[in-house]
Amino acid sequence: GENVEQHPSTLSVQEGDSAVIKCTYSDSASNYFPWYKQELGKGPQLIIDIRSNVGEKKDQRIAVTLNKTAKHFSLHITETQPEDSAVYFCAARRNTGNQFYFGTGTSLTVIP
């Protein structure tokens, strides 16, 4: 099956700085990679996703890059704000089947 690894497990940045979270996956058949943000007491919420036919996608301060050859993808948050503080999860899904394989999460703290 698929194995998704996520790093770092914790990340602290100063407000206004950038944050980068990286994930690797093992199954070359994976073709869909969403990122979720989970705030305290809430369920994970989708913030951005990328499919394997593109290398980069951007939505305001958030961007995701994908390197299919190396089997890794990254989340980039620019101009971080205190409300960006949360746990972020990456996930991968194969082109067949519906199961998402989640990373272990990154706890991001943005220091005002």
Add this chain to the structure above:
Amino acid sequence: DAGVIQSPRHEVTEMGQEVTLRCKPISGHDYLFWYRQTMMRGLELLIYFNNNVPIDDSGMPEDRFSAKMPNASFSTLKIQPSEPRDSAVYFCASSRDAGQPQHFGDGTRLSIL
């Protein structure tokens, strides 16, 4: 648009008792997923349904766990009998079809004493 609705939000019960968690998926979503989240193991898929039919229950930890989806707007996850190691946050998620993102509810925090 209402999101995925789970109830109860919190459940505290003694070991040995039956626990029933409930989920209402987003209307029009054909897929429903049950996850368990713990510090040690992260997010684990327990079971998922397509059009009310269980497709993959390989993540269900033991026979003490069972899930049903009697109709398109309701699903239950039952633990009987419950044990302290079942303590976790249980999430329900739904998606419109296989190629679409999953939308999560806010979870049920379960504590078994």
